[in-house]
Amino acid sequence: MMSGRISRRSFLAAMATLGTALALPARAAQGTVVVVGGGFAGVTFCRYLRRWAPGVRIVLVEPAERFISCPMSNRVVYGTLSMHNLTRGYDVLDGTGVERVRDRVIAVDPARRQVRLASGANISYDRLVLAPGIDFRFQDIPGVGKDGSDRVLHAWKAGPQTVELRLRLHQLERGGVVGLYIPKAPFRCPPGPYERATLMADYLRQFNPKAKLLVFDANADVQSKRDLFRNYWDTHLKGTLEYLPSAELKQVDLAMGQVDMGIAGRHRLNLFNLIPPQQAPAFALAATGEKPDARWCAVDFLTFESRNVPNVHVIGDAILGAPGMPKSGHMANQEAKVAAAAIARLLAGQPPDPAPILANTCYSFVSRREAIHVTAVFRYDGTERTLKPVKEAGGTSEAPSAHEGFLAMAWFFNIMNDLFA
């Protein structure tokens, strides 16, 4: 034995700690990971887990045949990009060792570690990764309700509605009135509605100068890049864009185009772009054992595992973000990488990486050429078990520029490559 002063017990404890500290190569990661949802979070996760855990079976459950990016979809509404630019076929993934199941998850059985699909099939998992994005709360819109969901033109999931909004904006009658409703935060893409407002108003100013855009914001103020947007509206869009904060959806008559927005007034609209309040999809809330009134899934930020249900992870817009964390495609990409690294290690019998750092960058266009950005760096705080923005880091552009418009498109090409190249 060793010196009498080191007991066998404390030596074993030291060795156990060592095993953790050194991350001894225990065994290759193995098992099945089922990923639900092929957006920025889900696809990034599949690509990075494939690299970092070659022996793991990865199954992606996604009903659509094609991915359509929400980032840059406001440029489609404006008319400076086409849907084609936002779209990638999921078949690109078929050669990468990711099994693709075109189906929808309807329920999760955490006790049996199985997901049930709409087709009736079950898939067993060792780790489940939910990347389901958002659901709209149509029930919160008076005069619409759950049954009227197809009459709401939100264009907040890029697809046919993006094209419809473009057509209706471009075909608006001379001097018509457009409404844009922004729900209470948190919602997908904090600067997105303000970018859309700016681009729609810029379009009207040029091509339909007597038309107006009324921005009904359920929030008391602009939620992201505030000064940049408000300065731009004051200097470039006066007379076209009217910003009406603290709006309430009191009454909505979509057929007649009449709205009662509480202190933001009653209006008659020729076109109403209504972005509904949002939540994590119900099946994801149920799968992670959230309370009935919860809107988002609470996760451990080292692993993105549910705080309530073991072996079920959630990434992307569906999570309950730490304060300041936006629901953005870029953040979804960053969260997916942390989760992929953690799951690769957990499936190899090792602890997750101890010090994640997430970097967010988000560009918004304000005109056909100029863009602005916001950035932040989030670091893991082990004491509070949360992600915190670094105070000295991050911030926004000083002013819109064509240079940032150029960088915004380069960002888009590169992040799309990160998912699909």
Added chain:
Amino acid sequence: MTSSVLTRALLYLGILAAPPAWAAEDGQVRTWAAACAACHGPRGKSEGGMPSLVGHDAADLAKDMKAFRRGQRPGTVMPRLMRGYTEAEIDAIAAFWAKEAK
């Protein structure tokens, strides 16, 4: 007593010899570096706008990143992002990208 025994065991095995530093092959550094790919492209290969991160010496990469961090080099996003990392972390990330294949 247990902690001093632990410390001795770790010292004996050479674990506590080095100050905290991250090796380029370390899992944590791999995940930090992956964050860069969102703007600079998968495996550090950019399609334009932002520079590619592969094909550079670690020292050159670290020098540029630290210049952003210290406000010695103008930029848009990078100065704001680099202030969120320590210089030791920047060295580790630079070493990771220098080892990545061109």
